[in-house]
Amino acid sequence: MDKNTNVLLQAQDISLRFGGVHALSNVSYDIKKGEIFSIIGPNGAGKTSMLNCISGRYTPTSGEILLNGKSLKGYSVNDRAGLGIGRTFQNLALFGHMSVLDNIMVGRHHQLKNNFMNGMFYWVGGAQKEEIIERRKVEDIIDFLEIQHVRNKPAGELSYGLRKRVELARAVAQSPQIILLDEPMAGMNLEEKEDMARYIIDLNQELGMTIVMIEHDMGVVIDISDRVMVLDFGRQIALGLPEEVMQNEHVKKAYLGEEDDYIRELEEDDAEVMS
Amino acid sequence: MAGISSPRPCGDYRTSYKSDMTIFPSRNSLYAAIGGLFLLLAFPMIGNDYHLSLLIQIGYYSIAAIGLNILVGFTGQISLGHGAFFGFGAIFSAYLNNATGIPVFFTIPLAGFATAAVGLIFGIPAARIKGLYLAIATLASQFILEDFYARANWFSGGSSGSLAEIVNFLGIELDTDQKYFYLVLFWLVVSLIAAANLIRTRDGRALVAVRDHYLSAEIMGINLTKYRILSFGISSAFAGIGGALYGHYLGFVSVEGFTLGLSISFLAMIIIGGLGSVMGSVLGAIFITLLPEFTEIMADIVLPESIADGKAYVKEMSVGAAIVLFLIFEPEGLAHRWKLIKAYWKLYPFSY
Numbered sequence: 049m050d051k052n053t054n055v056l057l058q059a060q061d062i063s064l065r066f067g068g069v070h071a072l073s074n075v076s077y078d079i080k081k082g083e084i085f086s087i088i089g090p091n092g093a094g095k096t097s098m099l100n101c102i103s104g105r106y107t108p109t110s111g112e113i114l115l116n117g118k119s120l121k122g123y124s125v126n127d128r129a130g131l132g133i134g135r136t137f138q139n140l141a142l143f144g145h146m147s148v149l150d151n152i153m154v155g156r157h158h159q160l161k162n163n164f165m166n167g168m169f170y171w172v173g174g175a176q177k178e179e180i181i182e183r184r185k186v187e188d189i190i191d192f193l194e195i196q197h198v199r200n201k202p203a204g205e206l207s208y209g210l211r212k213r214v215e216l217a218r219a220v221a222q223s224p225q226i227i228l229l230d231e232p233m234a235g236m237n238l239e240e241k242e243d244m245a246r247y248i249i250d251l252n253q254e255l256g257m258t259i260v261m262i263e264h265d266m267g268v269v270i271d272i273s274d275r276v277m278v279l280d281f282g283r284q285i286a287l288g289l290p291e292e293v294m295q296n297e298h299v300k301k302a303y304l305g306e307e308d309d310y311i312r313e314l315e316e317d318d319a320e321v322m323s
Numbered sequence: 324m325a326g327i328s329s330p331r332p333c334g335d336y337r338t339s340y341k342s343d344m345t346i347f348p349s350r351n352s353l354y355a356a357i358g359g360l361f362l363l364l365a366f367p368m369i370g371n372d373y374h375l376s377l378l379i380q381i382g383y384y385s386i387a388a389i390g391l392n393i394l395v396g397f398t399g400q401i402s403l404g405h406g407a408f409f410g411f412g413a414i415f416s417a418y419l420n421n422a423t424g425i426p427v428f429f430t431i432p433l434a435g436f437a438t439a440a441v442g443l444i445f446g447i448p449a450a451r452i453k454g455l456y457l458a459i460a461t462l463a464s465q466f467i468l469e470d471f472y473a474r475a476n477w478f479s480g481g482s483s484g485s486l487a488e489i490v491n492f493l494g495i496e497l498d499t500d501q502k503y504f505y506l507v508l509f510w511l512v513v514s515l516i517a518a519a520n521l522i523r524t525r526d527g528r529a530l531v532a533v534r535d536h537y538l539s540a541e542i543m544g545i546n547l548t549k550y551r552i553l554s555f556g557i558s559s560a561f562a563g564i565g566g567a568l569y570g571h572y573l574g575f576v577s578v579e580g581f582t583l584g585l586s587i588s589f590l591a592m593i594i595i596g597g598l599g600s601v602m603g604s605v606l607g608a609i610f611i612t613l614l615p616e617f618t619e620i621m622a623d624i625v626l627p628e629s630i631a632d633g634k635a636y637v638k639e640m641s642v643g644a645a646i647v648l649f650l651i652f653e654p655e656g657l658a659h660r661w662k663l664i665k666a667y668w669k670l671y672p673f674s675y
């Protein structure tokens with residue numbers, strides 16, 4: 049095992065199968081502390097499935113994921129928030145009827161101690177004190193992501209771009225060591241994309257968060273990623289610096305949808321193993 | 324259930340997070356609530372017995388409705404067994420007092436705890452099932468509990484029912500409606516404050532998060548199973564206290580009072596009042612309690628003497644019709660209408 053202390057997350061030989069569908073096949077990679085690591089690939093390549101394996105929604109059919117050298121096996125989805133894994137979703141997943149403020153406060157759930165008992169008696173038992181301290185932290189995040197003007201609005205009534213930003217705020221409120229962003233810029237206009245890219249860089253540089261990002265916009269990926277992993281049909285076909293990866297033959301073919309001998313060979317190998 | 328942003332009138336600035344985190348959205352609404360409370364405190368001295376008994380009914384039904392709204396409105400789970408939990412509180416409080424001599428003043432909150440425990444047990448299916456399936460599971464809990472009350476003579480007095488002692492508070496027997504009213508009012512205010520506080524703190528937010536998007540709630544570190552079951556416990560605690568107040572008010576608890584019909588009435592209260600609104604629970608309890616009284620009065624005025632026999636019939640039907648019309652024209656409940664009216668007046672004359 050890699051003893052490098054710089055490694056935050058290790059995925060070892062991850063495979064994930066849904067019946068006959070190989071969503072992921074033997075994918076391995078390391079994510080270093082403080083890097084922006086992008087996962088790209090065509091639709092259905094298994095990118096979201098990969099994040100789901102990290103956040104615990106899916107359990108890999110085989111292989112293991114380690115955070116800080118410790119296996120995540122056996123940790124439930126909600127336990128993983130406490131371990132320092134935060135995330136946003138590909139499809140909007142805010143609490144639509146709650147205010148933006150409350151949405152972000154939910155992000156702090158695992159860091160709060162008050163419960164229904166002392167919560168009901170707000171003024172005695174410390175709930176008020178804690179809520180105020182936490183509110184201050186949440187306001188900092190709101191300032192950071194510049195969503196002050198909507199803080200009291202129900203999240204479900206915001207524009208698409210703002211909702212994406214609130215989702216990011218909620219994930220930041222989790223104070224994660226590693227934050228998983230599933231297409232944070234999908235469906236945004238150019239200006240919104242630039243803003244979002246800026247926030248992601250700031251999160252990374254100012255707050256020191258390690259970021260795993262799935263993104264289809266190659267321009268953004270090349271601009272802000274430290275390293276890029278390319279998935280195609282559940283296989284890792286490239287991993288490296290952005291420029292390297294873009295030069296990669298298989299990647300070009302995967303994106304142009306051409307027949308790729310290398311991939312076909314791999315698939316044939318696979319078929320042999322299966323039979 | 325959609326929220327309405329509630330702008331504050333000018334001059335009502337917030338200078339600290341503390342003052343922005345109050346239960347009441349504006350200073351005026353706080354004053355209005357305090358004013359309303361004083362009116363209620365004075366009511367036994369000015370109102371007549373009939374009105375007082377209606378207010379007491381509204382009081383204990385409101386407490387139970389607040390509980391059900393935490394389960395249904397806030398957590399998004401359905402329960403058809405709330406009436407049985409209400410009954411458990413009533414029977415338990417009477418039983419505990421009769422069996423151990425613990426003063427009724429204390430058995431009422433204890434009934435809240437005991438009913439919470441029962442609610443937690445019957446809430447266990449919520450860990451696995453949702454929606455219609457959960458509705459059927461809670462329907463089963465309604466029947467199981469009803470059956471238990473009917474059979475467990477030692478506990479409920481069986482078919483003959485059991486006596487529920489008069490409450491004694493520091494040597495004062497609360498033996499008239501005038502005095503009992505204050506006890507109910509006390510518990511109603513406690514319940515309102517507890518629910519409002521719950522909703523603005525960690526666990527209350529978690530319940531709403533589970534309702535709105537359980538997958539991302541889980542990612543935020545919320546244990547879905549825990550909160551789905553906990554919601555039943557909290558909700559039942561309110562039902563238990565409401566039920567105990569009901570029992571000691573009547574002075575007698577009988578198994579027949581806690582049927583599926585009562586469970587449905589509680590659901591009607593929160594749907595009409597407004598799902599996910601603490602105040603709405605009270606408005607709904609007022610509506611459901613007063614509607615039959617109102618239709619009775621109307622029937623007396625409108626219907627000729629000659630069809631007096633059909634009156635009861637007309638009354639029942641108009642209660643049903645009022646509820647249906649209400650759901651069609653005010654689907655978000657009384658609380659929503661109330662907010663709109665408030666928003667209108669707050670910014671008057673610049674309402675647009």
Ligand SMILES: Nc1ncnc2c1ncn2[C@@H]1O[C@H](COP(=O)(O)OP(=O)(O)OP(=O)(O)O)[C@@H](O)[C@H]1O
Nearest residue numbers: 066069071089090091092093094095096097098138
């Ligand atoms: N829960 C599931 N059950 C069955 N099949 C699934 C499930 N989740 C994912 N898959 C399959 O796994 C494959 C990879 O899906 P995934 O969502 O990970 O792709 P993706 O790379 O995120 O695609 P996109 O760019 O469209 O978001 C797809 O073939 C998909 O149908």
Ligand SMILES: [Mg+2]
Nearest residue numbers: 095096097138
């Ligand atoms: Mg995806």
